[in-house]
Amino acid sequence: MTEMVRKITLSRAVRIMQNLFPEEYNFYPRSWILPDEFQLFVAQVRMVKDGDPSWKPTFIVKPDSGCQGDGIYLIKDPSDIRLAGTLQSRPAVVQEYICKPLLIDKLKFDIRLYVLLKSLEPLEIYIAKDGLSRFCTEPYQEPHPRNLHHIFMHLTNYSLNIHSGNFVHSDSTSTGSKRTFSSILCRLSSKGVDIKKVWSDIISLVIKTVIALTPELRVFYQSDIPAGRPGPTCFQILGFDILLMKNLKPILLEVNANPSMRIEHEQELSPGVFENVPSLVDEEVKVAVIRDTLRLMDPFKKKRENQNCKLSSGSLSMAAVDILYIDITRRWNSMTVVHQDSGSFFGLMAGQRQDLQACGVQPNRCQPGSRGSRGNSCGRGDVGSSTLPFIEEASFELLQHHSGPTYRETSADWYIKAWCTVESRARRAASGDDGPGRNLPGNLPSRLACLSVPPHRLCPHPLPLGAGVWEQLHLPLL
Numbered sequence: 140m141t142e143m144v145r146k147i148t149l150s151r152a153v154r155i156m157q158n159l160f161p162e163e164y165n166f167y168p169r170s171w172i173l174p175d176e177f178q179l180f181v182a183q184v185r186m187v188k189d190g191d192p193s194w195k196p197t198f199i200v201k202p203d204s205g206c207q208g209d210g211i212y213l214i215k216d217p218s219d220i221r222l223a224g225t226l227q228s229r230p231a232v233v234q235e236y237i238c239k240p241l242l243i244d245k246l247k248f249d250i251r252l253y254v255l256l257k258s259l260e261p262l263e264i265y266i267a268k269d270g271l272s273r274f275c276t277e278p279y280q281e282p283h284p285r286n287l288h289h290i291f292m293h294l295t296n297y298s299l300n301i302h303s304g305n306f307v308h309s310d311s312t313s314t315g316s317k318r319t320f321s322s323i324l325c326r327l328s329s330k331g332v333d334i335k336k337v338w339s340d341i342i343s344l345v346i347k348t349v350i351a352l353t354p355e356l357r358v359f360y361q362s363d364i365p366a367g368r369p370g371p372t373c374f375q376i377l378g379f380d381i382l383l384m385k386n387l388k389p390i391l392l393e394v395n396a397n398p399s400m401r402i403e404h405e406q407e408l409s410p411g412v413f414e415n416v417p418s419l420v421d422e423e424v425k426v427a428v429i430r431d432t433l434r435l436m437d438p439f440k441k442k443r444e445n446q447n448c449k450l451s452s453g454s455l456s457m458a459a460v461d462i463l464y465i466d467i468t469r470r471w472n473s474m475t476v477v478h479q480d481s482g483s484f485f486g487l488m489a490g491q492r493q494d495l496q497a498c499g500v501q502p503n504r505c506q507p508g509s510r511g512s513r514g515n516s517c518g519r520g521d522v523g524s525s526t527l528p529f530i531e532e533a534s535f536e537l538l539q540h541h542s543g544p545t546y547r548e549t550s551a552d553w554y555i556k557a558w559c560t561v562e563s564r565a566r567r568a569a570s571g572d573d574g575p576g577r578n579l580p581g582n583l584p585s586r587l588a589c590l591s592v593p594p595h596r597l598c599p600h601p602l603p604l605g606a607g608v609w610e611q612l613h614l615p616l617l
Contacts, residue, residue, distance in 0.1 A: 146232040147172050147203045149394055152351045164351070166344045167391050168234040173200075173220070180233060181217045197236040197282035201393075202229055211294060213287040236293075237390055238281050241383040243323065247279040248272050249295040249392060250320050250381045253428050254345055257374050257435065259360055264349055265435070266342060269424050270320040276303035295382075301404070308404065310419055317420050332387065341389045345379060348391060374436055376428065400425050 150170040157164040171180040188194055200220060202210040210229075213236060214220060220233070240247050252270040257263040277292040286292060291303045300306050300316060309315025313322035324334045378398025382390045402421040405413045 145203050146201050146393060147230060148355065149348075149352070150232050152355060153348065153391075156347070156351045163347060166347070166389060168237065170232050170234045173231045173233055175230075177217070177220075184217055197238060197287075198233050199236045200231055200233045202231045211290075211296075213282060213293060215282070215284060215287070236282060237382055237384060239385045240279070241385050241387065242279055243274075243326065245278040246274045246276075247293070247295060248274040248323075250323075250341075250383070251398065252320065252341065252345070252379045252381060253398065253424075254349070254377045254379055255374060255432060255435070256349070256356075256377065259353070259357055262349075262353065264346065266345055267424070267428050268321075269427070271420065271424055272318045272320050272323045273297050274300070274316045274318070276300045276305035276307075276316055308406065308416075308418075312420050312423055315420070317418070319420055319423060327387075337383070337387055337389070340387075341381060344381065344389050344391055348379070348394065352394075374432070376432060400429060402426065 150167075150172060153164060153167045154170070157167065171177070171183075173180070184196070187196075195215070198214050198217075200210075200212055200214060210231075214233075242248075250270055250272055253267040255265040255267075257265060273295045275292055275295055277289060279292055280286055282293070290299055291305070294300075297317060305316075307315040309318075312319040313325070324337070327337070328334050375396065376398060378395035380392040380395065382392055384390060402418055402425055403415040404418050404421075406416045
């Protein structure tokens with residue numbers, strides 16, 4: 140999984156979908172992969188500048204295997220890329236820098252949201268109702284050659300800003316340099332922002348990103364669990380890093396396969412003397428994530444020794460160590476599960492599947508592109524009396540009960556085409572024409588789980604997501 144969500148792999152997967160569905164995948168910045176696409180990067184930048192001399196872009200360079208902000212820097216021109224001769228040994232992604240982010244207290248911030256992949260077959264996706272907002276520690280100014288090196292102004296990474304003298308550890312979840320995402324939504328709501336729209340846009344971004352990654356995820360999974368053999372119960376918690384633009388449009392920055400679950404930070408009591416101090420914000424968000432992940436993965440509370448559960452393939456990861464650390468320190472075994480709030484953090488699976496006719500959309504037969512072909516023959520022009528199983532069971536479940544004002548009938552077309560693309564890419568990958576030649580099952584996931592988001596319990600201005608414990612959100616919300 141770690142390999143699957145590296146910056147280069149993510150960029151390639153999303154770019155394929157951007158080429159096919161540019162309107163649906165415009166949440167990811169234009170990217171180039173170095174060193175392979177360095178000349179293309181130079182040529183495209185020069186072409187745009189020649190056509191528009193007033194265009195003064197900024198780009199951000201991210202090492203492929205980097206983490207915690209290591210090696211990231213900003214440039215104004217391709218000629219500014221550092222150590223071009225060593226890019227072969229350390230590949231990177233260069234992206235257009237988002238120059239107009241949403242600011243709070245004049246500071247740039249990003250959002251860390253936790254997404255749980257419970258299963259690939261069937262594909263089940265869950266999103267945590269709260270996350271972290273990580274702030275820069277210097278007031279934001281648009282990029283200029285004089286401030287490109289001001290990392291505390293442009294980079295939101297906690298691991299970098301913690302070293303700033305302006306970093307604020309707060310006892311509140313709504314102040315300081317790290318806050319809960321719920322506190323940000325509350326603040327935006329108090330200013331009249333439609334936070335339901337913001338949240339639904341974020342959910343749509345998550346779903347589309349996972350769809351783009353699904354073929355490769357299945358290939359990597361089958362490399363560990365051969366087709367036809369029962370595999371272990373495994374799951375993965377992903378950290379989605381998202382930036383809100385000034386117009387409130389969410390932008391995907393990256394996806395982390397091993398997001399930290401630490402709930403402490405080091406505090407210097409005296410010169411050279413440090414102490415681990417619990418972080419109220421981290422504890423508020425991460426404890427609930429781990430608690431309800433374990434409840435979700437083992438809803439009947441089977442004995443631990445009878446479980447065959449792993450976090451990810453390969454050796455024990457830092458995320459696994461963090462989870463074990465929390466498990467020990469918080470003594471989960473002594474906790475009592477309360478029925479009405481068990482699973483109060485992650486959305487539950489949507490209930491019964493509805494008839495295709497209940498969606499109000501007539502299914503079509505979509506024929507994935509031929510093996511080895513990059514194209515897909517898919518759309519309402521290819522009409523048939525029946526649908527492929529993966530369309531019948533995956534695409535239309537997203538549309539059940541959805542008749543609100545945000546629904547567009549064309550959304551059904553898009554999801555059918557998206558799944559045709561997934562099917563085509565998966566089969567090419569299995570045959571070795573488009574990726575590692577590993578065997579894949581013949582059918583795609585039998586259903587695509589709907590996301591469910593509970594109402595907000597912390598916000599004094601409740602999110603307009605319904606009353607009670609849960610409200611089911613059925614995508615597409617486009």
